Amino acid sequence: MATRYVVGPVSSYPPGSSTIVYPDKVKSGIGVFNVGGEFYALKNTCPHMGGPLCKGRVRGTTEACAKDDERLGIQWVRDGEIIACPWHHWEFEIRTGRTIFSSRQRVRSYPVTVEAPETMERLKKGVETVPVSVEDAQIILEI
Amino acid sequence: MIIDCAVHPVLEHDELNRRIGPPFNLRPLPSLFGDKYQAPFDQLSVSVEDAGSPAAVARFMRDARIDYAVLSPTTRGYWPNPQQADAVMRSVNSMLAERWLSAVEGEGRFFGSIRVAPNDTDLALREIDRWAGDERFVQLVVPARALAVYGDQRFFPIWRKAAELGLPVFVHDDMGTIVEPPPSQVGFQSFFAEAHALRPLSSIVHVATMITAGVFDRLPDLRVILGDVSVHSARSLLIRTDKDWQTERLEVPWVTKDPTLYMETNVRFISQADDEISPHSISASDTVGGENSALVMFGSRHPYWDDTTPARTFPTWNDEARARCLAGNALDFYPRLAARISAEATA
Numbered sequence: 001m002a003t004r005y006v007v008g009p010v011s012s013y014p015p016g017s018s019t020i021v022y023p024d025k026v027k028s029g030i031g032v033f034n035v036g037g038e039f040y041a042l043k044n045t046c047p048h049m050g051g052p053l054c055k056g057r058v059r060g061t062t063e064a065c066a067k068d069d070e071r072l073g074i075q076w077v078r079d080g081e082i083i084a085c086p087w088h089h090w091e092f093e094i095r096t097g098r099t100i101f102s103s104r105q106r107v108r109s110y111p112v113t114v115e116a117p118e119t120m121e122r123l124k125k126g127v128e129t130v131p132v133s134v135e136d137a138q139i140i141l142e143i
Numbered sequence: 144m145i146i147d148c149a150v151h152p153v154l155e156h157d158e159l160n161r162r163i164g165p166p167f168n169l170r171p172l173p174s175l176f177g178d179k180y181q182a183p184f185d186q187l188s189v190s191v192e193d194a195g196s197p198a199a200v201a202r203f204m205r206d207a208r209i210d211y212a213v214l215s216p217t218t219r220g221y222w223p224n225p226q227q228a229d230a231v232m233r234s235v236n237s238m239l240a241e242r243w244l245s246a247v248e249g250e251g252r253f254f255g256s257i258r259v260a261p262n263d264t265d266l267a268l269r270e271i272d273r274w275a276g277d278e279r280f281v282q283l284v285v286p287a288r289a290l291a292v293y294g295d296q297r298f299f300p301i302w303r304k305a306a307e308l309g310l311p312v313f314v315h316d317d318m319g320t321i322v323e324p325p326p327s328q329v330g331f332q333s334f335f336a337e338a339h340a341l342r343p344l345s346s347i348v349h350v351a352t353m354i355t356a357g358v359f360d361r362l363p364d365l366r367v368i369l370g371d372v373s374v375h376s377a378r379s380l381l382i383r384t385d386k387d388w389q390t391e392r393l394e395v396p397w398v399t400k401d402p403t404l405y406m407e408t409n410v411r412f413i414s415q416a417d418d419e420i421s422p423h424s425i426s427a428s429d430t431v432g433g434e435n436s437a438l439v440m441f442g443s444r445h446p447y448w449d450d451t452t453p454a455r456t457f458p459t460w461n462d463e464a465r466a467r468c469l470a471g472n473a474l475d476f477y478p479r480l481a482a483r484i485s486a487e488a489t490a
Contacts, residue, residue, distance in 0.1 A: 048389075061393065061396075062392075062393050062394070062396040063396050064357065064360075064396045064397035070299060070300075070303070070361070071296070072296065072356065072357060072397065074394075074396060088387070088389075088390050089390045089393070090389050090390065091389075091392075091393070099389070100392065101388075101389055101392055101399070102399070102400065103389070
């Protein structure tokens, strides 16, 4: 059965921000990211060598320009949508947990929902941590 | 069938100098074969006369049961003066066409190489255009010794033209150079034994830079043949690019797959002296970048002193694997050679 974990109030995590939470069930931690107003959660374990992925840098990545097949061009794309592991800089899409390059390896991701205060009241008994405040909508992880 | 992808005919010296013309022949140029310094013995396994005789080379081929040979004269690597370099290449290519590819003794079994000096891209393209219509020329040859790595953008128009014309690019270390012998990454070597043993390194640098510069992603039809690198020495160096390319992709986003995978699609290796002794050569298959037998093409290196024969090449392999190395891979990799051989078969 899925456990619900309250990350905190939406207002504390504006777009571009992130945090790492450490629920009992996932000791290595789960990174929660606000990408353009949507929340995503990835396990804080890089599938490459087990590094603390979510302590890495949230950034964009490079893409080859295809405008002219003779000339090499490089452009910066998807700024804020990529997490790079601090150990070996493997890059993953925060939205999907997939690698940028073709690979079968991907990071475990978790569903995240944003719940209104009234829903929070109903859920209160089942959640692992007591919310800081019920005044505001809360970010809820399903683990 | 046996196809020899590396025969290095010696062009007659006086005639070549006459063709090169003034001002570059006011002092006779050095012969285009052999080593300038260092080598403590003759560089040829036969007399200069035999090395320069189409009849003698045809005889060598008959004795070794070689059916076809791709001829690539050595031209002393990199020439600093681009005009002189162009004059030498023009003369070498004309002489190869007239004295070798047209020789009756060749009985139609000689294929040619367009030698280009990559110092000046425009001159190189012009030289390719001179010969592109002559289907007997089946490849380009560029020296392993170069001004810059072959992944450099300045060379790209040459590679594009080669890909368009179905001409594989053969990278050859001529050993003998007009300038000083190539230095290693840490300076100049002292002895011929070093230069000879370490010659694969320069070509590995070229092919690694072509992979990381996305040359093969931009020109999927480009084919590169390394004349002086065995497949297992290439693997041992290129696999280093596989280890961390996921990290380094950030600066080379045009690279779309494991670097060694480009070996399988775009690169072939001429059989080498170390193939004869390496423990990796006993087996026809391997794991990184494809099977040995799919990547190696027989080259005798005749008439150089370290030349070899088909009989001595991968003797432990089964018949099917040997057939790939001795002919099948060349037929797959050289479109013009394959077209002519299949036209002959149906004639």
